[in-house]
Amino acid sequence: MTVRPRNRLPVLVRAGRASVTSGARLASWANLLGRPRPEGRRSRRMAHLGGIASLTALVLYLTWRLVFTLPTGGFDLVAALVLLTFEAVPLAGILFRTITLWDIDTVGPDPVTVAGPGHRAVVFIPTYNEPVEVIAPTIAAACELQPAHQTWVLDDGDRPWVEEMATRYGARYVRRDEHTHAKAGNMNHALALLQAEVAAGAEPVDVIAVLDCDHVPLPTFLTDTLGWFDDPEIALVQAPQAYYNVGAFDDDGETGEQGMFFYVLMPARNKDGAGPFWCGSTSLIRTDALAGVGGVSTETIVEDMHTTLNLLRAGWKTTYHHQVVAVGLAPSTPDQYLLQRRRWGMGSMQVLVTERLWAAKRWLSWRNYYEYLGGTLYWLEGVATAVSFLIPAAVLVSGARTSTASPLAFAVAFLLMFSTRLWGAKRLFRMHLRWRTAFALRILRVPVGLSCLWWLLTRRELTFQVTPKSGASGRARGKVPGVLWALVGLTVFVVVYGLLGLTGRVPWEVTAGGTIASGVWLAFALVVLTLGLRRIQSSAYATSRRNAYRAPVRAPVNLNGQRGELVDVSVGGAAVELPQGALAETAGLVTLHLPGAAELQLETVRVQHADGVDHVSLRVPAHDWDTYRALSLWLFHTPPGVVDGLPPQAPAVAATLPTGRSKRPVLVRQHG
Numbered sequence: 001m002t003v004r005p006r007n008r009l010p011v012l013v014r015a016g017r018a019s020v021t022s023g024a025r026l027a028s029w030a031n032l033l034g035r036p037r038p039e040g041r042r043s044r045r046m047a048h049l050g051g052i053a054s055l056t057a058l059v060l061y062l063t064w065r066l067v068f069t070l071p072t073g074g075f076d077l078v079a080a081l082v083l084l085t086f087e088a089v090p091l092a093g094i095l096f097r098t099i100t101l102w103d104i105d106t107v108g109p110d111p112v113t114v115a116g117p118g119h120r121a122v123v124f125i126p127t128y129n130e131p132v133e134v135i136a137p138t139i140a141a142a143c144e145l146q147p148a149h150q151t152w153v154l155d156d157g158d159r160p161w162v163e164e165m166a167t168r169y170g171a172r173y174v175r176r177d178e179h180t181h182a183k184a185g186n187m188n189h190a191l192a193l194l195q196a197e198v199a200a201g202a203e204p205v206d207v208i209a210v211l212d213c214d215h216v217p218l219p220t221f222l223t224d225t226l227g228w229f230d231d232p233e234i235a236l237v238q239a240p241q242a243y244y245n246v247g248a249f250d251d252d253g254e255t256g257e258q259g260m261f262f263y264v265l266m267p268a269r270n271k272d273g274a275g276p277f278w279c280g281s282t283s284l285i286r287t288d289a290l291a292g293v294g295g296v297s298t299e300t301i302v303e304d305m306h307t308t309l310n311l312l313r314a315g316w317k318t319t320y321h322h323q324v325v326a327v328g329l330a331p332s333t334p335d336q337y338l339l340q341r342r343r344w345g346m347g348s349m350q351v352l353v354t355e356r357l358w359a360a361k362r363w364l365s366w367r368n369y370y371e372y373l374g375g376t377l378y379w380l381e382g383v384a385t386a387v388s389f390l391i392p393a394a395v396l397v398s399g400a401r402t403s404t405a406s407p408l409a410f411a412v413a414f415l416l417m418f419s420t421r422l423w424g425a426k427r428l429f430r431m432h433l434r435w436r437t438a439f440a441l442r443i444l445r446v447p448v449g450l451s452c453l454w455w456l457l458t459r460r461e462l463t464f465q466v467t468p469k470s471g472a473s474g475r476a477r478g479k480v481p482g483v484l485w486a487l488v489g490l491t492v493f494v495v496v497y498g499l500l501g502l503t504g505r506v507p508w509e510v511t512a513g514g515t516i517a518s519g520v521w522l523a524f525a526l527v528v529l530t531l532g533l534r535r536i537q538s539s540a541y542a543t544s545r546r547n548a549y550r551a552p553v554r555a556p557v558n559l560n561g562q563r564g565e566l567v568d569v570s571v572g573g574a575a576v577e578l579p580q581g582a583l584a585e586t587a588g589l590v591t592l593h594l595p596g597a598a599e600l601q602l603e604t605v606r607v608q609h610a611d612g613v614d615h616v617s618l619r620v621p622a623h624d625w626d627t628y629r630a631l632s633l634w635l636f637h638t639p640p641g642v643v644d645g646l647p648p649q650a651p652a653v654a655a656t657l658p659t660g661r662s663k664r665p666v667l668v669r670q671h672g
Contacts, residue, residue, distance in 0.1 A: 027654045029242035030647070031665050033650060035224060040670060047101065047427055051102075052098065054094050054420065054428065057420035062091070064413060065403070068404075069410070076401045080400070083402050086392075089384075101264065106267045106320060106322040109224075111223045112147060112223055121149040121207040122149060124154055125139060125152065126212070128157050132165070140169050140628070145223075149209075154174050154190050156175075156179050156186050181298040181464075183280075184297060191295050192295075194208075205287050206287055208284065209221070211281055215241070215281045216326060216636045236275075236308065238283045242262075242326070243256060243328055245549040246656040249337045257437065263670070270322070274368055277318065277372070278305065278307055278318070301343055305375075306351050332544070334535075337444065338447065341445070342448050343467075344379065345449070347462070352377070357376055380453060382445035382448050383452070383453050385446050386450070386487065389487055392525075403516070411520060431669055439531050440535040476542055479536075487529060495523070548573075550569065552656070559592050560583060564578040573605070574594075575615065577616070579613065590603075592618065596634070596642035638650075
């Protein structure tokens with residue numbers, strides 16, 4: 001039975017207007033809430049210039065190295081050519097990206113407001129062990145979506161409270177007896193149930209929308225994407241995955257590590273023969289197409305990418321909808337980040353081997369062949385990073401003379417080339433690169449790459465590991481993988497060895513030219529290592545007890561008849577400031593009025609006194625599903641005009657605390 005969106009809770013009290021906290025900013029993803037639009041002319045021109053500049057700088061540098069700096073022969077020449085080959089590795093990638101990122105304009109279909117034939121949808125929300133603060137907003141928001149649709153909660157954790165909450169919100173609760181193949185098996189069970197019911201006479205379902213349980217759909221999720229299925233050749237629609245938990249481990253103050261992927265690389269693939277692959281969430285799949293390829297792939301632990309290949313093999317097309325229509329949670333700690341990336345990386349190795357992606361396929365265009373082969377091999381980048389430490393180290397220790405240029409000339413040429421490449425690459429990728437963060441996270445891909453290489457050698461069985469989304473028992477900083485400490489030790493040893501070699505205090509004499517040629521790379525490697533280690537051990541990315549992200553929204557509120565001010569709010573509760581003594585410390589259950597929301601019953605956690613003000617911490621009582629729902633919708637489907645400082649369509653959760661990003665967000669730069 002189709003579940004129609006329930007009416008919003010009535011507004012009982014309008015306690016003034018809310019506003020974002022003073023100094024807070026709009027999350028970068030909130031600049032892409034409107035319908036897909038072309039790239040701005042300045043952004044496109046700068047991207048073209050950046051790609052050409054990067055390519056030219058590297059070609060000129062390599063030409064100079066080859067023509068003017070190589071030694072005449074012998075071991076020195078061999079070592080110099082090895083180092084030169086290492087320096088030339090990025091050339092093909094820069095050329096390919098300059099070509100493929102030349103035009104990243106996208107379009108969108110007309111909105112769909114009535115669920116007629118071809119647009120009848122069901123939203124699948126797979127879940128396993130996540131806390132209520134994570135899954136409540138997703139289920140509540142999904143049930144509110146237009147047009148009329150079904151919402152199914154696929155619970156592999158067999159939790160009675162999830163069934164109770166889903167039923168209360170108007171969703172259908174689905175469980176299975178055998179929990180095989182993790183998320184893929186969970187979805188295939190629901191697909192089989194759906195097909196059986198249609199065969200028994202139920203209304204057909206044309207489209208399956210998929211949301212990870214931590215990805216909360218915004219009001220436009222279905223209305224702005226269902227129109228793509230008017231094209232009978234399209235099987236999959238993928239939208240960006242944006243993240244609302246500011247301060248996550250891969251957050252760079254703008255769009256995060258995945259911003260370049262979802263806001264540049266994926267739009268660039270919205271061309272014939274180059275469609276995107278399924279990214280698991282914030283996506284829609286044609287039901288007949290998915291059923292026609294045997295359901296979600298269970299052969300690998302990256303079921304989304306592998307299923308996309310099955311769809312392409314069957315002749316279907318995929319497309320990208322370049323608009324933020326849902327927001328989720330990014331890994332907040334180094335351990336969560338590594339667990340997720342290892343799963344993606346080793347799963348990609350499974351796809352690489354299973355599909356023999358190194359061999360050309362008649363059903364893959366040249367562009368898709370390169371993208372899928374490059375996309376899987378990308379996860380071996382960590383191995384390449386480790387090798388990039390070893391090659392200049394080995395060359396330096398060998399004492400080989402790899403350059404005839406003077407140390408000053410080599411240093412100047414290298415720095416000009418490298419700085420131009422960094423400048424150009426940032427513009428080619430539409431300013432979504434923050435080099436400090438990018439270099440720090442690249443170091444984390446070393447253990448990921450080595451894990452991928454180890455799997456290729458052992459082919460051991462892999463199991464799907466869910467990225468933890470709940471709070472921890474206490475605060476603990478990240479643990480640095482041992483291989484990174486080993487690289488630090490190796491780099492420091494080689495640099496010291498080179499310096500000693502210049503003074504003749506080691507068995508092999510090290511020339512000044514050879515030291516500079518290898519030393520600049522090792523010095524850069526040491527800087528990158530330092531950035532990575534500092535990020536892992538930073539207290540900002542330590543584990544936390546909290547299960548819910550708190551949005552910095554200020555509002556005049558009424559708490560138990562006392563006027564106060566909202567400090568922040570989350571799915572699980574709120575913080576309020578009151579005049580000192582206005583609320584007893586043993587108040588227990590209190591009544592809170594938020595602007596544009598219903599009356600909320602919350603529990604008092606603690607009352608702290610400071611500077612004549614009481615800081616009151618509140619939480620939702622256990623199993624109070626209506627209050628969880630009210631807070632979820634206030635944060636993610638914020639009533640229009642309730643929060644000052646937010647543009648139209650932006651939810652309250654788009655308010656973020658100040659960051660070090662530029663005054664003009666990158667998505668504003670990109671789209672004008």
